[in-house]
Amino acid sequence: MNVGAVVTRIIKQFLRDKRSLALLVIAPILVLTLIWLVLDGDDYTPIVAIENVPPPIEEALHAELEEDVVQMSEVEATSAFQAGELDAFLTVTGMEPKIILEGSDPTANAAVMKAIQSAFSTITNHPSVKPSVEYYYGSQNLNLFDQVGSVLIGFFVFFFVFIIGGISFLRERTQGTLEKLLSTPIKRWHIVTGYLVGFGIFTIIQSLIIVAYAVYVLDVWMVGDFWQLLIVTFLLAITALTLATLLSAFANNEFQMMQFIPLVILPQVFFSGIFNLETMADWLQMLSKFMPLTYGAEAMQQVMIKGKDLWDIWSELAVIIGFAALFFVLNILALKKHRRL
Amino acid sequence: MTTMIEVKGVAHTFGKEQVLKDIHLSVQKGEIFGLLGPSGAGKTTLVKMIVGILEADQGEIFVDGEKVPSLELMKSIGYMAQSDALYHELSANENLHFFGTIYGLRKQERVQAIDKVLRIVDLTEHVNKEVQKYSGGMKRRLSLAASLMHDPKLLILDEPTVGIDPVLRQSIWDELYKLKNAGMTIVVTTHVMDEAEKCDRLAMLRDGYVIACDTPEKLKVSQGVSTIEKAFLAYGGREQ
Numbered sequence: 311m312n313v314g315a316v317v318t319r320i321i322k323q324f325l326r327d328k329r330s331l332a333l334l335v336i337a338p339i340l341v342l343t344l345i346w347l348v349l350d351g352d353d354y355t356p357i358v359a360i361e362n363v364p365p366p367i368e369e370a371l372h373a374e375l376e377e378d379v380v381q382m383s384e385v386e387a388t389s390a391f392q393a394g395e396l397d398a399f400l401t402v403t404g405m406e407p408k409i410i411l412e413g414s415d416p417t418a419n420a421a422v423m424k425a426i427q428s429a430f431s432t433i434t435n436h437p438s439v440k441p442s443v444e445y446y447y448g449s450q451n452l453n454l455f456d457q458v459g460s461v462l463i464g465f466f467v468f469f470f471v472f473i474i475g476g477i478s479f480l481r482e483r484t485q486g487t488l489e490k491l492l493s494t495p496i497k498r499w500h501i502v503t504g505y506l507v508g509f510g511i512f513t514i515i516q517s518l519i520i521v522a523y524a525v526y527v528l529d530v531w532m533v534g535d536f537w538q539l540l541i542v543t544f545l546l547a548i549t550a551l552t553l554a555t556l557l558s559a560f561a562n563n564e565f566q567m568m569q570f571i572p573l574v575i576l577p578q579v580f581f582s583g584i585f586n587l588e589t590m591a592d593w594l595q596m597l598s599k600f601m602p603l604t605y606g607a608e609a610m611q612q613v614m615i616k617g618k619d620l621w622d623i624w625s626e627l628a629v630i631i632g633f634a635a636l637f638f639v640l641n642i643l644a645l646k647k648h649r650r651l
Numbered sequence: 652m653t654t655m656i657e658v659k660g661v662a663h664t665f666g667k668e669q670v671l672k673d674i675h676l677s678v679q680k681g682e683i684f685g686l687l688g689p690s691g692a693g694k695t696t697l698v699k700m701i702v703g704i705l706e707a708d709q710g711e712i713f714v715d716g717e718k719v720p721s722l723e724l725m726k727s728i729g730y731m732a733q734s735d736a737l738y739h740e741l742s743a744n745e746n747l748h749f750f751g752t753i754y755g756l757r758k759q760e761r762v763q764a765i766d767k768v769l770r771i772v773d774l775t776e777h778v779n780k781e782v783q784k785y786s787g788g789m790k791r792r793l794s795l796a797a798s799l800m801h802d803p804k805l806l807i808l809d810e811p812t813v814g815i816d817p818v819l820r821q822s823i824w825d826e827l828y829k830l831k832n833a834g835m836t837i838v839v840t841t842h843v844m845d846e847a848e849k850c851d852r853l854a855m856l857r858d859g860y861v862i863a864c865d866t867p868e869k870l871k872v873s874q875g876v877s878t879i880e881k882a883f884l885a886y887g888g889r890e891q
Binding site for chain 1 (some may be wrong): 664685691702703704706720721722723725729730733735736737738739741745749750752753754755781797850
């Protein structure tokens with residue numbers, strides 16, 4: 311009954327705070343769209359080296375890429391790849407076209423493939439000619455937004471739930487209502503559970519909208535199941551919420567709550583898979599094991615890019631749920647600071 | 652047994668600052684008991700201990716024979732803090748419903764209690780207005796109403812009339828007398844001397860000790876002075 315009262319109160323309050331509600335949903339969509347616009351553009355003109363290419367194809371390539379087509383041997387191309395001066399190398403032996411992609415920049419990969427394919431389609435009667443594709447720096451056939459999109463969805467959900475959850479719990483303390491609540495026979499776990507459920511309802515809606523937007527509007531690479539992705543997103547949001555209410559116990563005002571962002575939120579981004587973890591120092595990799603977003607981002611990538619099921623990523627999910635449970639208990643303990651009972 | 656609150660040798664320290672040193676007090680059932688003292692004297696600390704939010708480093712407090720803190724006791728204590736402690740996005744009605752539910756009142760009981768407490772603080776016509784549209788005095792009154800929802804046997808008010816105009820202050824005191832006559836025990840903290848005179852009995856708090864405790868009349872007479880303010884100064888002077 312107490313938990314229910316807290317839940318309905320939070321819902322009513324939140325529905326009247328239209329701006330915060332908008333921040334929870336519109337802000338992540340806005341930022342995701344911006345990043346999509348930046349990363350998903352394919353206006354890049356690649357530099358392609360060619361050797362032994364039949365003249366008609368060479369002409370067609372010149373028509374596509376203008377001056378950015380150069381003659382090079384494979385050995386020369388290799389050193390050009392290493393110097394970062396070349397995006398692809400094309401050669402034709404017999405009837406077999408072979409492409410070597412530089413590979414580290416998905417935008418460039420996509421641009422090369424597009425140019426070469428359209429060059430072939432203009433001169434051959436067999437549009438089905440399939441060039442063999444190799445990667446110089448091994449990479450998948452994804453664009454950058456596809457690669458980081460899954461991580462970004464997780465991050466933005468985490469970030470905005472953290473801010474809004476943390477500040478509303480903080481406000482409960484600064485406006486004196488927490489003390490008032492603690493002067494009543496309510497139990498501490500009632501308050502924490504009330505917050506979890508009340509905000510949990512909003513984070514479900516938030517996750518649903520953001521995931522749907524990313525998958526259906528921004529068309530981010532997604533081979534997994536939509537509902538399973540939603541569950542992962544929601545669990546991550548709950549972890550953010552419990553962490554936020556916990557940390558708000560250590561902030562005296564909204565500004566101090568904001569100070570947790572560079573301390574707690576930003577470091578998680580670096581370890582969440584946008585940057586390659588394996589190239590980092592061992593102790594840094596250890597650090598990432600203590601960050602919820604590491605597991606959240608990994609789970610989301612597994613579902614979205616590799617099409618894994620919840621069952622395949624159960625260990626990540628278990629860790630995320632473990633974090634949330636830990637923060638939940640610590641929340642109840644942190645309230646002891648305000649009342650022992 | 653007619654004692655409502657028994658405070659025995661309570662001491663409390665915040666960091667290095669010892670706010671309360673050795674407090675002994677007893678409050679009788681059905682009286683309005685005033686805690687008078689300058690700001691920083693530890694009045695709020697003491698009432699929070701009586702409510703059960705804070706715990707004393709030393710000493711014990713009993714409310715109606717039961718040791719605090721106790722969740723069971725909290726059901727029958729009403730507490731109005733210095734801050735208004737209201738949800739600004741919600742209407743008066745929604746705020747009171749919320750606190751009523753927390754106190755375990757059923758829907759029907761809440762509706763009746765809200766009707767009653769809003770009439771006491773004269774806010775009935777503003778029942779559906781959001782609290783953020785309230786004036787300072789209205790918030791104070793609504794805060795009082797919220798602490799009366801569950802018809803407590805002990806009402807603790809921390810500086811209830813700060814920032815309230817004299818007319819409204821008088822009407823709040825009229826209500827406190829009515830509640831007292833209905834059998835409620837009321838503890839009020841204040842640093843306003845003329846307000847202290849309205850209490851049945853008064854404890855003067857200074858430097859962590861109770862320097863005097865009696866009816867306002869006797870406090871004045873024993874020091875041979877005409878006002879509570881002078882009595883407070885006389886008692887304080889004797890201590891030093």
